[in-house]
Amino acid sequence: MNYEGQICRGPMERASFMLPVEVGCAYNRCKFCTLFKHLKFRELSMDQIEEELKRVSRINGNPKTVFLGDGNAFGLSTETLLKIGEKIHFYFPGCQSIHMDATVTDISRKSDTELHQLYDAGVRHLYLGIESGLDDVLAFMNKDHTLEQAYYEIDRMKAAGLVFDAHFMTGIAGKGRGIENAEHTAEFFNRTQPYRMINFSMFLHERAPLYQEIRKGRFHPADERENLTEERRLLELLKPWEHEAIYDGFHDMIEFRVRGVLPRDREEMIAKLDDRIAKEMPGLLAYVG
Structure with missing residues (x-):
């Protein structure tokens, strides 16, 4: 697959296989960020995603961890993420964990049932751009959450078994x-x-x-x-x-x-x-x- 834009993922994911599922960032309004400003956000088709999985599988790729790119893959619908997870496990039977970036608002749009479904599908680590512990700073930087909202949604994701990782x-x-x-x-x-x-x-x-x-x-x-x-x-x-x-x-x-x-x-x-x-x-x- 031809990757569009700059690769953006935490250093802890350097050993993960990065599977693009979208181009750019669905939010893309943070004042400090330049990673995705030049890109028009779009979801990749399931055919494109599956073709990449097939390509890696054909060369005997079977990663234990898959990182979904780009900016906030957790913003995709639960239905789409579950389909992607199903295909990952079909082509990579050794996959033990699926990770991705998320926003606090992405979590808020998913019910408790959906969060548990995603955990059952192998989703584990979510990287949240917390950035600061000050509400006025979050507002000035156009972040999509307050601290109280972050506390609430992190409690929900952890209750479903998902692991909270932080960017700041x-x-x-x-x-x-x-x-x-x-x-x-x-x-x-x-x-x-x-x-x-x-x-x-x-x-x-x-x-x-x-x-x-x-x-x-x-x-x-x-x-x-x-x-x-x-x-x-x-x-x-x-x-x-x-x-x-x-x-x-x-x-x-x-x-x-x-x-x-x-x-x-x-x-x-x-x-x-x-x-x-x-x-x-x-x-x-x-x-x-």
Whole structure:
């Protein structure tokens, strides 16, 4: 299958087989995102999806994990997702788990019965773009949920057996609000306890709608030193949960990355951040233009 657009999936899915089921993102209104702005959203036909499954099966492909792309595959109808799941298990009998990105609103559109049906069909990990623990930030960034809605829908998906994984962004609250955002985001995660956390620290291109907010003076970006300090405070505040959690944090502007398993690697990650913070000069903004 010819893949359209930029591949977007968490680093924990690097060993999964990525099966495109749509082009672009059905929501596509987040101010900070440029991944899908150049694409016209459309669902791929079941024939296209099946042809890709056949192609991989013919070369003896039988992955244990399949990741459905692109932007928010969980937004597809339950009927469509169940059909895709049936075909995956037919062509890949060794498949044990189906993962994909989702929005809080995607979950809200599915009943408890549908969530259980999807679990029975092999759907497991859902990656939600939580982004921030502050409601005013979520509203400004055009996210499709409030924190209370996120709490409610995450409780529903977990009750059905689905696993909550989180995307979030240090720097998203803007200059001077890093510690505040870290504390509220940590509070959110301590309550919801994701199994995987991916921090795509704020990195903007001039094509992002948020870039225009910067030019108009409506958003003041934090520098990378503040983003690093925010990440450190977040890791410091995350409590031991019922399970270990994989953490992966990216700072693309300075090519810095911190990752590990919480709580086991917390002190090592904080020490790495302390070392980088000590070297980082204030003023390097995490955007280009």
